[in-house]
Amino acid sequence: MNGDRYSVFSVLKNAATGNRHWQPAWRSAAPKPSYDVVIVGGGGHGLATAYYLAKEHGIRNVAVVEKGWIGGGNVGRNTTIVRSNYMLPANGRFYEWSLKLWEGLSQDINYNVMFSQRGVINLAHTSPQLDTFARRGNAMRIEGIDCELLGPAEIAPLVPRLRLDHPVFPVVGGLIQKRAGNARHDAVAWGYARAADRLGVDIVENCEVTGFTFDGDRITGIETSRGPIAAAKTAVAVAGSTSDVLRRAGLERLPIESHVLQAYVTEPIKPFLDTVVTFGVGHLYISQSDKGGLVFGGDIDGYNSYAQRGGLPIIEHLSEGLATFFPSASRLRVLRSWGGIMDMSMDGSPIICKGPRDGLYINAGWCYGGFKATPGSGWCFAHTIANDAPHNLNAAFTLDRFAAGASIDERGAGPKPWLH
C-alpha cells in the first residue's frame, strides 16, 4: 500500500475512467476476538486516538468500533471552526496544542485536510463586551497564543460587507486570532482513518456497541452487534451518545446532558467572506465554504435532545442575525439545515481521563467545540490510555472535577449545560 494515491496523475486517470476505479482508503476490517485497545466511536476523536496510539506509543493492536459509518457523526456535521482563543489556562493550553497539531496535520497524516488559517474574528457590540474580549486576549497572550484587539476601522477592510453601524448593535471592535480558521471536516475523519489503518488499526464500521464485559468491577471488553470483543483497555469517545453508552458500563449518572446543535448552508455565491466572523449578539458565527455557501450556526436549541434535527426558532433567530449584519445576504436561500447531538458538560469543558472503572477510559464533554479539539483530544487521550495517566495538557479534564469544586467554566454560566 502506498500513501500517495491522490496525485494529479491519479485524479486525471480516474476522471478519464468515470471515477469508477478509486480504491477504498481503509480496509473494511472484521473484528478480531481481542485487542490491546478497543475504541468505541469512530468520530474524529476516536480515529485520532487510534492514530496517535499507533504512531506515538507503538500500540497498533487497536480497533475503532463505529455503529454507523466513518464521518456520519458530529465530525461530519460541524461548521469546522478551529481556534484556540480561550481564556482559562487549562483550555487555552489544550486548544493551542491542538491548533499546533492542526498546523502540521495534512503533512503528518499525508491527507489534505484543507486547514485554512483565514482568521476568526469575534465581534463586540458594547464596550463592556469589548472589555471582556480584551481580558480574554490578554489571558491568551500570557499563554503565548496569538490574538489582536481590533477597532471598527480595522475590521471594515477585513469584512467588507459587514454592517458596522447598526443603531442597536453597532460593531465597536473585535478580537482576531489570525492562526485560527476552518478545515474540511470529512477529510479529517477520512485522513485519520486512512492513517490509522496504515499503521495496522482495524476500523470496524456498522458495528454497534451494545454493552461491556466485566471481570468483577473491571471492564474487559465490549459486546457488539457483531459479537463480543475483548480488550485490555476500552476507550469510549462517542460524543452525544456518552450517557447512553456509559450507562451500559454501569455509570448511571454523568456530568453531561445531550443537546442538539444546528447549522445551515446557503446557496453558493461568489467570494463574499474570507474569514470567520462571530457575533457577540445572540451568538452567530459565519464563514464561507470552498463551494461558496455561507455556513452559519449559533446556540444549541436549549433543551435536552437526542434528535439529530433542530427546531425552527433557532433558524429564525440566526437568519435574522445574518440579515442584520450582512444585509446583502438577506435574499440568499438556505439550501440545507441539519443537527448533531452535543455532549454538553456541566462546565462547558471536556473530559479526557481514565474512567472510574478499571480498564475504562473516557473522552467526552465536547459541547459544540470538539472539532477543533480533534487532534489534541486524540493525542492526549492516546497518552492517557498508553500511560494510564493523563498528560499535563489534559490533567484538569477529569470526571470528578465537579464534585471537587474544580470546574472549568469558560462562560461562567454555572452547571446549566443548555447555557454553555
Added chain:
Amino acid sequence: MLITCPHCGARDRAEFTYGGDASVPRPELSDLDQERWADYVYLRTNPRGTLREFWHHVAGCRIWFIAERDTVSHKISATQALDDDGSAER
C-alpha cells in the same frame, strides 16, 4: 414545538425558557453531605427517552411547571403545575 402550559394551554416554544432536569431530588438545606449536593448539582441521567423537566412560561403567565417530554421525538406526554413550595401538584 408546542408546549402545553398547565395554565394557558398549548403555546409556541419561543414563549418558554428551559429549567433543566426536574427528576433530581434536591437535598434538604440542612443536609451538609458534599457528595449528595455534588450529585444534585452536577450529575444527570440524561435519558434517551422520557425526561421530567422544568419549563418557565416566561413570555406568558410566568409560572414554572414540569413537563414530561421524550428527548427523541420531543412529544410532551404530560405537564404539571408546581405548588407554591416548588413541589409538583398532585
